[in-house]
Amino acid sequence: MFIVNPDPYLLPTFRISPFATSFLSENEKLPFDNFADTYLDNKFNKKQWVYTINGRQAIEQALKNYNLNPTDVVTILTTSGNKYISSCVTSSIEKFCQWNRELSADTKIIFVNHEFGYPFQQMEKLLALNIPIIEDCCTTFFSNDDNNKLGKYGDYAIYSLPKFFPIQVGGILVANNSKLLPPTDLINDEQKQYIQKVLSFHLKQENNLLSKRKENFNYAFNKFSNLGFTLRFETKATTVPSVLMLNNNAVVKDLNELKVHFANYGVQSSVFYGEEAFFIPNHQSLSFANIDYLYNCLVQFLKNQ
Structure with a gap:
């Protein structure tokens, strides 16, 4: 279970960067x-x-x-x-x-x-x-x-x-x-x-770092693709993405509102302005549960749009 409307001072923080307060x-x-x-x-x-x-x-x-x-x-x-x-x-x-x-x-x-x-x-x-x-x-x-x-x-x-x-x-x-x-x-x-x-x-932990980033990228995309989103860029074996960039495919009616919604949930994100696409954090510091939280944030938005 994820708490969707906590006190504003109790929001989690998910950045594009792997840096976290810890x-x-x-x-x-x-x-x-x-x-x-x-x-x-x-x-x-x-x-x-x-x-x-x-x-x-x-x-x-x-x-x-x-x-x-x-x-x-x-x-x-x-x-x-x-x-x-x-x-x-x-x-x-x-x-x-x-x-x-x-x-x-x-x-x-x-x-x-x-x-x-x-x-x-x-x-x-x-x-x-x-x-x-x-x-x-x-x-x-x-x-x-x-x-x-x-x-x-x-x-x-x-x-x-x-x-x-x-x-x-x-x-x-x-x-x-x-x-x-x-x-x-x-x-x-x-x-x-x-x-x-x-x-x-x-x-010194480069191999583990890259393995975790790839694992998180694949896990996240598998979840978000179930909602109708697709990858904006072709991802090759030699590519290490810095974010999860998704084509909207008309799933979200207002991407700017989605950006505000993510911010209200403590998630740094942005619209890929000029296109029907957006991006969210995806890096080695995330756990699968963290990615599930990002997914839940988007599901909550889609229910209410």
Whole structure:
């Protein structure tokens, strides 16, 4: 049984990030470990990456190296081709220049957003244009494309650690093609030690982490598909989604109202604006009972819509 109308102060909290309140104390108790640095050296090549406080700082640091003028244009492309894009991206670009959503003669940089864990499928075609590329890999830390080159096509790649780990801060800026990097990490020593120990702990359990994410994704989709929803993106073996993104298929009459409803139940979610789709949390910190709760929230909404 789930309590559907508790006191507002007694609501549970389900975030898109795996972070939950319980990790405050769990992270604090972890011993210092810098295994993460070795892992990232192997993943990105030694001395080609730095820690940042978050993904936004990594984006801005990359853009600083292009001497952009206010009238220059950064073109944002996404896996889906949808016009949906986080304000974290657009507001960061606006500090330097303008942005648009289609390639043009004014495009100075192509910013490729690998959405929700799903790789952009035409990276080789973009490379042939000989325009600088920045890859937004914030939701694709564990995903890869068919060429095993995700994050290696562009001059820079951007990562956000809270998208995949129960951590409150942390980003990574990766430089490819001998591009410039800051001489040191863009965080203080205390922040760095926090990121190192938390990230190290979870990277050492990478196989279990990925197995649990896949198990939860399959369990959740099996339940929600019974209501008539389908997956928005094709999920391959090399894809590790950051959310459960579902096509609505006219099941829900008002997706904006559904978003409000989920929030009232303590669930972070959003509409995939521009399409009849929405997304909800799906990560390794969820139990099957948690997923059952998310499902029950939606069932309650459908009964009353």
